[in-house]
Amino acid sequence: MVQRLKEVDVVVIGVGMVGSIVAKELAAAGYKVVGLERGQTRFTVPEFQSPAIHDELRFDIRKAMMQDNTREPVTFRNLGSQVALPVRRWESFLPGTGLGGSMVHWNGQTYRFQANDFQLATRTRERYGKNFLDADLTIQDWGVTYDDLEPHYDRFEYLLGTSGKAGNIKGQIQPGGDPHESPRSRDYPTPPQKEHYSGAMFRKAASSLGYHPFPQPSSNLSQPYTNPEGMKLNACVFCGFCERYACEHYAKSVPQTVILPVLLANPNFELRTGCQVQRINLDSTKKHATGVTYIDAVGREFEQPASLVISSMFSINNVRMLLLSGIGAPYDPATGQGVVGRNYAYQTMSSVASFFDDDVHINPFMASGASGTLINDFAGDNFDHSGLGFIGGAFIGAVNTNGRPIQYHPVPPGTPNWGKGWKQAVVKHYNHTVMFSLHGSSAAQRQNYLDLDPTYRDAWGQPLLRMTFDFPQNDIKMAAHVTAKAVEIGKAMGAKQVAGSPRKGPYTVTQYQTTHNTGGSVMGDNPKTSVVNRYLQSWDVPNVFVIGACNYPQNASWNPTGTLGALTYWAIDALKNKYLKNPGRLVSA
């Protein structure tokens, strides 16, 4: 029997980064907000304390913080002609679960996208002509501009206390920062983290080649910081356990450290954990949401009526929720019609390993998740793509996030994969190798999409999300081009051997790359090619807002979290100042 609960103003599905921020703002504005979180509560104390939190087997290999894929996996295939199978062990990407969401286990790399990224289709056409793009790419503009988002990027960075060095303040290029960045209104709230030795080597080599190295913006803080919410954070100790782990030191900016205590103290907010939302309920018109239905941890089913529904789950789960709820037309790759699930994109990760002699000591273990040094000279549209046959690019960086014993053992090509030869190579190279990360953009392509699996269901009987994805040729070409540039930097560092690994197809879901799953519920100006409008409001059901990296029409050369934070505050601004004053469509279709 479904128990119908008392109506509230707002129900927030997923209490991670987006959910915490939205709920905090709306509760503070006087609305009654219920946050539904499928996972459990957890805080820095006691859940994140070491030595338990540094258990590499538990967190890195067995993925203790991730979505439970014995109950709720996704299915995957490369091509629409294949049969998708459930991903029973997360490898390629790692969606989190529990209070605070995936951000709890992030690395803290906090970027802005560039002005060009938000108008990619228009700018590419302007610069390279109408027929430059591969025909099967479905690149499009975002419907917002960098200038729209700048104040919200700023607010998000100051919430997090991000440590970095500005490269462009109101058009003035700042020495030591990234000269390619779009203008920011002020510097980062805290100075950059200390530079790793590998970063110093990279800086020297990249400068000698005429590039523009800068410190990676990090939300593992360089110094103590009190954010505008009054939350105090500590400085990072470079323990090398950021991504896949939680921080025991209150030094990594996550919901628990930057906003949750403020939210939880507000009597207008109620947190319910262990709640698996089944669907967003619609009235008979299918144009208005009446609330959500969820099943709690002991199996009871509830209907939570609400005037406004915010879907703030991890990117791909937002898309699944829309599909399960019948909100928006599902995308059909055969016809190109429909929008939900369309333009699923990822990130095109390549790497370069530079091997040194025994007298060069890198100490890879002494690191934070974002204490690297990098260049944007080959990211986005910062270089001329004429004649290259692709768009997009990658940042290249000595981004040494850890030296953990199970997972980190760089060895040169040709090393045996196991046995004595492998062990000897690991010992020889562990402390004498610099790894570059090449963090590449991902173009949306007609045949890559998300839909509901026709066969497999979750523990609650609901169809799983099906992912159909392979790397577009555009991105394979981009990876080859940028990797060649990065190899030159490795050589300029004086490495004895430099091994470039450009990303090649087919995409494999059994190899870790990154948790930057984007698209599927993209934003835009046209309801025929987007699921939500520029304020992240559903075109079809105006009292549903969907906020996540699922809103990105395609993915840029940088980690998505900074842009998601900016979009979150952008949407909150529209909710508070437009929608809630006069509920209805914010953009006419």
Add this chain to the structure above:
Amino acid sequence: MNAQRAHPRPRRSPAVLAGSLMVLAMPCALAAQTAPSAKPGPTSAAVAPAAPCEACHGAHGEGMAAAHVPRIAGQSAEYLKKQLDNYADGTRDSPIMTNFAKALSEKQRITYAMQYASMPVLQGPQPKTLNAAQLARGHQLAFQGDERIRVQACNSCHGPDGIGVLHAAPYLAGQSADYIASALKSFQQGTRKNDAGELMRSIVKSLNDADVIAISGYFAQVNSSTK
């Protein structure tokens, strides 16, 4: 788990500490000259402790608990060297240690740091000073921290049971309660500011006097100095 056991007795009572220090304060240069010239190693260090340190920190690095003088035997050489440097450069203030450290050459600081680092970590807890409730609070802060005041577990940096983590964080297990308390107070008052990233200064801001007593007394009675 095969650490040597040592049960040193303090050779000087706190009452004579002041006198010892006055004597030592004068002949620093002399003491330095008479310091062992042999290359320090485990064997030579065990038989030839650094003379200027010995008066307070003891021949075996046992310290003087009641006089706030820490145990330094088996503390990492990097940590000890850094403290000497910081006493000298003023980022750690002590009316006694500042003068000593300033008089030492770079080479002497390294020599003494390495000598004490190479001594066996001392077994045997300090006297129990806490009641059950205080011990429980100390145990909570050591193992778990406190979300309410946003303080992480001491052991997160100082190692399981506070045994220390190489050069990154000194051991606390078996350390003098009065010393730990005075160290925390010095972070609170800003007379000690040699903590990387202001980490200790950030933490102690959230601790009240009762917490300082609980943490200090708790670690003093931990008897786990095996490494």
